[in-house]
Amino acid sequence: MKKILHVAETIKGGVATVIRTISAPPEGEASNYELVYLIPHDQKKELHGIDEQQVRTFFRTKRDALSLLRFAWKMARVILKEKPHVVHLHSTFSGVIGRCVCLILRPWRSPKIIYCPHAFSFLMESSPAKQKVYSLIERLLQKVTDVIICVSQYELDTAATFGIDRHRMKLIYNGIHYKSDEPKTNGQGPIHLLFVGRLDYQKGFDVLLKAFAGVRRTDLKLTVVGSAVNEDTVDCPVMDGVEYVPWVTPAEVNALYQAADALIVPSRWEGFAMVPLEGMAMGLPVIASDCTSLPELVSHEVTGYIFPAGDHQALTDLLVNIEKPGLLDLGTQGRKVVRERFSATLMIRQTYDVYSAPSY
Template identity: 40%
Template sequence: MKILHAAETIKGGVATVITQLITNSSGKVDMYCLIPFQQQAELNTASCHKIFFQRKKRGILAFVLFFYNFTKLIWKIRPDIVHLHSSFAGFLGRISLVILYPWRRPKVVYCPHAFSFLISTSVFKKKCYIFIEKLLLIRTSKVICVSKFEKDQAIRHGLPQSKLEVIYNGVSIPADINGKEKADIENKIQLLYVGRFDYQKGFDIILELANRMNPDRFQLTVVGDFVNDHKYNIDNNLITYVGWLTSQELSNYYRNTHIVIVPSRWEGFAMVPLEAMSYKKVVIAANTTSLPEAVVDGETGYLFDIENIEQLISIVNKIDRKSLCEMGINGYQRYLHYFTSDVMTNNTIQLYNQLMIK
């Protein structure tokens, strides 16, 4: 089986998903990847044929180069399955495949990693996104939804259920999940935030939490940085900022924390809660979009109303160390059952095989 993965950008979760699908697939699968040259370091695997296109930033030139290289690659390698990742690749790739249909007819798997119409935007833009998604189903064998929430929303907006398949994101089992607290902060409960500093990720909520928590009892560490939006004032000595980290560096922070905060306003299916649970850490998350599918309130962590900062502050203030260990173990067991990279890969390969026999 010859499979082509294609993405207009692979920063963040997309790179994690593609890497795992390639690394964990059997030797009978011949993998190709079309990714930006400037982001090649994000794809941490040698088990595929990598083809690059130039993408210094998102724009018309990058789209044209992706479209050209994608079309040329389809013609040259004749893949059995094309797996398109995220909305822009999904749009450009399927347009190309419509044009090539008389000559090349691979099965097409499309994973938006959160539909564009789920983003908080104008009604007009949402209608445009929905129209495009419906139109391009003509050249789509299956759409992978990364959560039940995403599938339900797709059906609600008119996409046929027969085209939709739920496959949760997964993350690899850590080699070492045992951490040691630093001596100078051993009496404090460690809180961790991982993500962009923007509205979607709820970074403003993190800043509010920092201003209102007891610094004698809690220590808040933030991993990440701005991407586009620089409107937040991060001059706050109650927060320890460490910037973006490699996976290996980040693992140290997961090991040495007690609680991971995920205040996102919307997500496709966030990796951070899964990574936290893989390290047996309690997750406090907003009760938005797909997050309740990862975090079971009162069992593996806590959910709070995104519109109610007081509820989050109350949850944090009531945390006691005795409950953290039990909840962390519960979260780890849930992770092993639903959210490992092996589970995700097996479900995806099974989908590929089903498409090939149709």
């Protein structure tokens, strides 16, 4: 039996969805694997459906030095105790700290190291100097990494330009389980827009608010689902037609997808976001920025609309002109695209093939 340790410094949002999805081994192979998880204590509920006996936690108040030290210390203890065959690191902070921990422990334990950045740090909007530092760190740490999972072609190609070895990288698109074909209705009433995600700079929350403020249509309603994760506080101004909802259960999110007419994804950068996949699988058209990987999923005027990342006026111009009948047609096409190209079954199979493949 092969033991897999999933490690994440934070799992709010799409990372939790990815971990839950790949926590089910390929059909008929469940007895071949034992899964263990290391996540923040206050985010245990994000792994609903997973046996709590498999979950190890550390205390995280925010992304500060003390919390990161707790994370590193607990990870070292878990590796020594659990003796995993594979350590699967999720996101960049886990990738940096986790690979350093594994390097220190190498005289005693040498698990296979799988790293999925869910968007490399050098893909972020930052200065050239910071990008050079981020890419230097990644180039150094790739030497102790067996496989780097990239979740979009954009991420893989860009990483290669920054000096990451293509032979170490493997493209595995995020996938989603089949959703029912419950049709959306072209009813009367307001157009309901939905945003689901962290309320931070990366996700373009500020772009969304500026754009919606400029629309001045009384028939548009916006529901914002999420909270800040990497910021201490976030400004959620009171606006006509805007409702703020904290993080909710998957069942509640699905109900919101079903009730909405369009999903807005105004991110500045992404690895390969799960939210648009979930929305499209429920028949929602996606109004997305053209950042990084999103055009690999959303096609302009085919499965939704694309606007320049960070351009709130361009998003406003789109929102001014959308109508329900057109949104319904785009959503129907989006559901078809997800089913054909982004299935959870394929994602799971490819991930477990990586676990079993020879080391680099």
